[in-house]
Amino acid sequence: MIKSVLDYLDNTAARFPNKVGYTDENTSLTFEELRTKSSLIGAALTEYSLVRKPVAVYMKKRVEQIVAFLAARHAGAFYVPLDIDSPFDRIDRILSGCGAEIILTCADETVTEEISSSYRVLCIEDLEKRGGEKEDADKVLTDLRRWQIDTDPIYAIFTSGSTGMPKGVLISERSAINFTEWWCETFEFTDEEIFANQTPFYFDASVKDIYATLRCGATMHIVPQKLFSLPVKLVEFLNETKTNCIDWVPSVLTMIVNFKTFDKVKPQYLKKIMFLGEVMPTKQFNQWRKALPEIAYANIYGPTEATGDCTYYKVNREFSDDEPIPIGNACENTEVFLLSEENEIITDDRMGEICVRGCSLALGYYNDPEKTAQAFTQHPLHSHYPERIYHTGDLGKYNQYGEIVYISRKDAQIKHMGHRIELGEIEVALSAVEGVGRAVCVYHKIANRIVAFYEGNITDKEIISVLRDKLPRYMLPNRFCQLDKLPVNANGKIDRVKLTQSLEETK
């Protein structure tokens, strides 16, 4: 019975012990090496009594990160991947919010004084040695495994929160396995699959590559980050590694065709492409399809709170450049429906909020019962037994084929260069800057810019110098507009609609 990703690890290490499972620029790991390393580290971690507790992982993207994830699971903990490019302030908010005491890193990573003085930082190389000295390492872990069940958490991924505090979406083993089974069956993955991983490990989209590889005995290459600005070299990398499947964000796929990369070099081995995380522009999609018609393409949709996916659409017809690619229909073992403002299930062509039910739903937001209760509610159509649904905050409607088409957000959440951002989080940081009065942020969709409007006698340069220590770079506003007074609407609230309109008129 599969009740944990560790069962995938055991099965695959037994079937393909010497096959390379994961690689990066510097290292590669076979499945047996992965099993041995992660269990030794896990055994050493048992000293810290971490069952169902968070273990943060702080390192650049590398294969050792996967070792650390699985080691945390061996010790009964759940892992929290951190973005090492984030300022300390935000990392600290995440760690204190989830109460993580232990941070795993590698010997050659730089951990700032701020972090090491506030948290216990452990190197996985040291832990591996300590685990190796334990004669009973295997026995310790076997005992611990008996008490691990599939409703236990596997990871928490932190997403932007509208009140300034990042939210920790806590996912169970059940959800991760449910997802991985569906993902591998639907796209017919086998041990022949060669994935090139693009998404950062602090995004849940990376769960796809990591666990499909672990389940099927496939191979996953971590693409060196700098290649995502060098499209020709990026495609050459796919060819050198004989990559046959990628699931990437549209920003990267769009970049490849915008720079006419296929005039120089074409992917030779790619058979399957999934795009996810944001809307794929149809015009660029059509350029891909024209250049590479043999590839099977699919659109993947879903929030972190539903383990990354709840609907999918395998492209099976032509689209004109101005026609949106649908997000399709629910994944196996998941129900997705549209809910009206009156809490009715929509079956006609009206717009409604996309809602999900099933075991893909997150356990909730870690340490945040209030936000959990807002987003995960009792099924609105019955009260016979407890059944949760998740409100995505995304609006959609059915097209003539009965497929769901994504329309827009209900609230102030945006997708900016592949990142999910709550404008509220930026506003909280902005308003806290000394000298700034009231402040709001709006998103200029056409120019893809975050625009900040503020009151106060302070320059944009001064504001930026403060904000860069509070927010990750992708959240910094691109434009600043100083106003004597922010416009208000009839309800006395800052008039975002008016501010947004003023932007669209200027460009």
Add this chain to the structure above:
Amino acid sequence: MKEKVRSILQEILPDVDFDAETALFDDGIIESFDVIQIMSELMDSFSIDLNAEDIEPENLNSLDAIVALVESRLP
């Protein structure tokens, strides 16, 4: 010309001092998505064609290098 390029860059990367940096690309100050945005914005603003081969470190390491790249494509 240089001012226009500077203001484009500054909007994309508000926290960078473009007059001081001479290894923007090599030092990882501008990275993947930034490069894409910068190139697309330059193509639109100056109505020039840039392609995949132009994305090379030596064209992107400093404000002057980026200005030179744009100038070489102007009609």
